[in-house]
Amino acid sequence: MQKILVINGHPNPEASVAGKAVLNALESSRCEMQIRTLAQLCGPNGFDVTAEQEALRRADVIVWHFPFYWYSVPAILKKWIDDVLTRGFAHGAGGTALHGKKLLLSFTTGAAAQEYAKGRAMNWPVEAFLPPLLQTAYLCGMKTLAPVWSNGMIFIPGVHTPKEYGKYMIQESGRFGYDDHLDAFYDYEGYGQHRIQQENGRFSAYGYVSYFGVMALEELMSEDPAEAYQAQQGLQWGRIE
Numbered sequence: 570m571q572k573i574l575v576i577n578g579h580p581n582p583e584a585s586v587a588g589k590a591v592l593n594a595l596e597s598s599r600c601e602m603q604i605r606t607l608a609q610l611c612g613p614n615g616f617d618v619t620a621e622q623e624a625l626r627r628a629d630v631i632v633w634h635f636p637f638y639w640y641s642v643p644a645i646l647k648k649w650i651d652d653v654l655t656r657g658f659a660h661g662a663g664g665t666a667l668h669g670k671k672l673l674l675s676f677t678t679g680a681a682a683q684e685y686a687k688g689r690a691m692n693w694p695v696e697a698f699l700p701p702l703l704q705t706a707y708l709c710g711m712k713t714l715a716p717v718w719s720n721g722m723i724f725i726p727g728v729h730t731p732k733e734y735g736k737y738m739i740q741e742s743g744r745f746g747y748d749d750h751l752d753a754f755y756d757y758e759g760y761g762q763h764r765i766q767q768e769n770g771r772f773s774a775y776g777y778v779s780y781f782g783v784m785a786l787e788e789l790m791s792e793d794p795a796e797a798y799q800a801q802q803g804l805q806w807g808r809i810e
């Protein structure tokens with residue numbers, strides 16, 4: 570079993586909805602992992618760099634899990650990268666600690682998937698924003714897995730029970746022709762429960778959330794498609810001094 574280290578780069582994990590849903594789903598999956606929450610680990614003097622580097626040494630797969638902020642990682646994760654991936658540890662002469670480890674970028678975006686296209690609000694595909702992170706991994710000799718982001722995220726604020734979710738889907742989602750003369754005959758609760766089960770959904774304090782990326786993540790871990798992805802990106806990796 571591979572040792573997975575999740576670096577949770579959310580600056581305010583208590584308020585996280587989307588990112589937390591992904592982490593919860595991951596924790597209940599078959600993967601064995603340690604989660605390090607940077608917001609809790611960053612003291613007044615910054616990070617304990619030795620502890621962070623030791624955690625990295627023990628891991629086979631490193632996951633940078635973060636909300637997409639201004640097309641990149643939040644400042645706290647950038648600080649962690651700046652402080653922890655030091656010369657002599659992660660790159661430069663003798664800096665081989667991360668060689669051969671896998672890196673997965675796992676993030677949530679606020680904008681809908683279709684907005685990440687030319688002429689739409691974000692004007693570029695999501696992948697266009699990732700090269701600085703992919704290059705960071707490359708310089709450190711890590712193999713990048715195909716990134717996962719929250720295309721499959723469903724978040725419906727204010728919906729807290731299976732009945733409310735069923736009602737939302739039938740009346741408001743636009744997927745069905747709703748007829749209020751038949752209201753008494755709809756089984757909102759049953760339909761809500763059916764969908765929740767299908768989507769592996771859950772209720773947070775803020776509303777209903779489900780995420781489809783986790784199966785893909787588990788597949789990624791087991792099939793090791795890092796090399797295929799790297800080849801697809803046109804990158805060559807090997808020893809970097």
Ligand SMILES: Cc1cc2nc3c(=O)[nH]c(=O)nc-3n(C[C@H](O)[C@H](O)[C@H](O)COP(=O)(O)O)c2cc1C
Pocket residue numbers: 579584585586587588589635636637638639640641676677678679680681
């Ligand atoms: C400072 C800041 C910058 C953001 N920048 C982006 C962005 O560049 N692209 C985007 O799609 N969403 C952006 N968002 C939205 C967040 O990505 C979104 O709220 C987050 O992924 C939701 O996850 P959470 O519930 O775990 O916080 C930004 C949000 C904040 C607060």
